[in-house]
Amino acid sequence: MKILESELILNPDGSIYHLNLKPEDLASTIITVGDQERVEQVSCYFEKIEVKKQHREFKTHTGFYKGKRITVISTGIGPDNIDIVFNELDALVNVDFESRTLKENLGALEIVRVGTSGAMQADIPVDSIIASEVGIGFDNLLHFYEVPDQLFDEEFSEAFQKHTGWNANNSKPYVVAANQELLTKFTSEGIKKGITTTNVGFYGPQGRVLRLPLQDPEMNRKISSFLYNGRRITNLEMETAAIYGMSGLLGHKALSLNVILANRANGSFSKDPKMAIDNLIKKTLDKLVQ
Numbered sequence: 001m002k003i004l005e006s007e008l009i010l011n012p013d014g015s016i017y018h019l020n021l022k023p024e025d026l027a028s029t030i031i032t033v034g035d036q037e038r039v040e041q042v043s044c045y046f047e048k049i050e051v052k053k054q055h056r057e058f059k060t061h062t063g064f065y066k067g068k069r070i071t072v073i074s075t076g077i078g079p080d081n082i083d084i085v086f087n088e089l090d091a092l093v094n095v096d097f098e099s100r101t102l103k104e105n106l107g108a109l110e111i112v113r114v115g116t117s118g119a120m121q122a123d124i125p126v127d128s129i130i131a132s133e134v135g136i137g138f139d140n141l142l143h144f145y146e147v148p149d150q151l152f153d154e155e156f157s158e159a160f161q162k163h164t165g166w167n168a169n170n171s172k173p174y175v176v177a178a179n180q181e182l183l184t185k186f187t188s189e190g191i192k193k194g195i196t197t198t199n200v201g202f203y204g205p206q207g208r209v210l211r212l213p214l215q216d217p218e219m220n221r222k223i224s225s226f227l228y229n230g231r232r233i234t235n236l237e238m239e240t241a242a243i244y245g246m247s248g249l250l251g252h253k254a255l256s257l258n259v260i261l262a263n264r265a266n267g268s269f270s271k272d273p274k275m276a277i278d279n280l281i282k283k284t285l286d287k288l289v290q
């Protein structure tokens, strides 16, 4: 069935609406970063860059690292942007833009998020790296899609809601896993597995108080004391669960790696965030070519 012009929006040059990319601009291995300035921080390691495009906060470089074609793209902040980026990345590989129909053989992208994050446990040092084996989404993005039974871990979500006395006005947390193959490949010395919450804001939704009091000032304490099958929540950020959910629905493989910049349990912050992120970028690139 033909996808209408109002649903799959193409720019006059044939590129997709927000990302400003054409199908040939994209590699099948993709690194997503939040900050558009991080795109160069990744692509500076490429031996050759063949595509450089930007529209709004979505900046893309495609090039080669040790002979492997890789795309690095910025998503901006938050799950609403993940909806845009993941639908458009998928359309770039799985929709024929000429006929506006789905391709017969659907492609699976390999997607690794290189992000920054806050630790919820005092013993997780700033500058360390966590590979999220599970994302817990506090956003409601995934609830707008038809979700197959096996994608969310409902039992996990219920245990979490019970432990925290979760306020139903916030959302219904969804729990979704990383791609196991990528998780195994990336977990190593210097990259530890963890459980990551995806929060809908940086301040109140992550329990930060500058001037506004919180609806539940105890939320971070409840999150950090939660245990599920002996596993604790390690860190929080703003994209991972949405990335895992959208990848699960669309048939792509995704893993989220985050360097810890803030430790919320002991109030510390990285002394050199740029260097800490750079360390994660180098590790990610080397793992991708292994």
Ligand SMILES: O=P(O)(O)O[C@H]1O[C@H](CO)[C@@H](O)[C@H]1O
Pocket: 033, 034, 035, 076, 077, 078, 114, 115, 116, 117, 202, 237, 238, 239
């Ligand atoms: O550094 P990035 O990848 O943007 O990730 C984290 O940093 C942003 C908040 O400062 C949020 O996007 C959060 O997920």
Ligand SMILES: O=c1cc[nH]c(=O)[nH]1
Pocket: 116, 117, 118, 119, 202, 206, 236, 237, 238, 261, 262
């Ligand atoms: O505390 C933090 C640090 C980075 N990113 C977040 O979302 N939270």
